[in-house]
Amino acid sequence: MKKELKIESYVDNLTMVLSFIRDYLKTIDCPTKIQTQIAISVEEIFVNIASYAYYPNSGIVKILIESIRNNSTLEITFIDSGRPFNPLENKDPDISIEAEERPIGGLGILMTKKAMDEVAYDFKEGKNILVLRKIIIK
Amino acid sequence: MKLEAKKNGKQLEVVLSGELNTLTAPELSLLLEKELPGIETLILNFKECDYVSSAGIRVLLSTYKILKAVKGQMMLKDVGENFKEVLENVGLDAVFDMC
Incomplete structure (x- = not known):
């Protein structure tokens, strides 16, 4: 099953985005954790897309959610037509230094990279495409 | 998100209920801005809050720094499984005191 949401890139729309994701997760057997x-x-x-992609304007963010690989993996794709931005390019913050200096x-x-099994980015036909994959059945 | 602040002399306990996310973290930030002056021990009770995103972590990290600068202490109470994992992922599990 594949579901799609098209939403304006406002941070305040986060509540709607999370309801869309949670409604989908309820339909599949996905552990609470x-x-x-x-x-x-x-x-x-x-929030990253809403804060940077179209800044200072806004635009559409398309979110696709789908169970793939025999329903063992969940795939969530974010597509926007904002400025090219690969969030995976930046170096991870140094988490070994003193907390005061961080x-x-x-x-x-x-946090996203650690929580997901795969995070991939592509820029294609003027669009930022970011894909999250999480194995839900081991 | 619901926030309940209990002040006892120089100690402040804030009980969080709900999700500490991008939209709710400013509420915690505002409350702490108002209540933190003069406080030496801050207890943040996460018993009813096991969803903390980076926006929440940022508030915790800046609060930790503010208290540390005045030789105060911030303690996280009743940290749940999901929140614990988030703290581990960003390397703060060994930095923040938990009780």
Whole structure:
């Protein structure tokens, strides 16, 4: 089953984005812990797009969610037509240094990479395409 | 998100209920801005909150820094499984005191 949501890139639309994702997760057999990991990762990516892709304007973000590989894996794709931006390009923040010295940014992408099994980025036909994959049945 | 603040002298406990996300983290930030001056021990109770995104982590990290600068202490209470994992993923599990 594949579901699609087209939504304006406002941070305040996060509530609607998360309801869309959670409604889908309810229809498949997805453990609660994984549901939270997915919701947090979706939040990080959507907020990132909403904050940067079309800034200072807004635009459409297309979100696709689908069970793939015999329903063993969940795939969530974010597509926007904003400026090319690969969030995976930035170096991960150094989390080994003293907490007082730590930069306050960059944690969202790091959290997403750790919580998901795969995070991939592509820029194709003027569009940013970011894909999250999470194995839901081992 | 629901936030309940209980002040006892120089100690402040904030009980969080719901999700600490991009939209709700500013509420915690505002409350702490108002209540934190003069506090030496801050307890953040996560018993009813096991969803913390990076926006929440940022508030915790800046609060930790503010308290540390005045030799105060921030403690996270009743940290759930999901939140614990988030803290581990960003290398803060060994930095923040938990009780």
